[in-house]
Amino acid sequence: MVSRWAIAVDRTVCIGASVCANYAPEHFELRAGKSHPRVATTDPDEAVLDTAETCPVSAITVHDTDSGALLAPEE
Numbered sequence: 001m002v003s004r005w006a007i008a009v010d011r012t013v014c015i016g017a018s019v020c021a022n023y024a025p026e027h028f029e030l031r032a033g034k035s036h037p038r039v040a041t042t043d044p045d046e047a048v049l050d051t052a053e054t055c056p057v058s059a060i061t062v063h064d065t066d067s068g069a070l071l072a073p074e075e
């Protein structure tokens with residue numbers, strides 16, 4: 001079975017830099033200046049990991065829904 005990835009944004013940390021919405025608009029959008037995931041879970045997609053790594057304040061986290069492992073950002 002192919003695992004799914006859970007996407008979360010800590011809006012208390014997000015500074016609205018919009019890197020995520022520009023880089024992966026199918027997964028993130030800005031509402032009232034803060035990022036929101038468009039979907040709670042997604043099929044594995046490297047763009048989601050890249051975006052989590054690129055967020056300047058590490059507000060985006062990606063977890064494997066099966067194992068619960070943190071996939072991005074790398075600590």
Ligand code: SF4
Nearest residue numbers: 014015017018020055
């Ligand atoms: S890249 Fe990070 S700081 Fe910028 S809008 Fe997205 S979650 Fe917020």
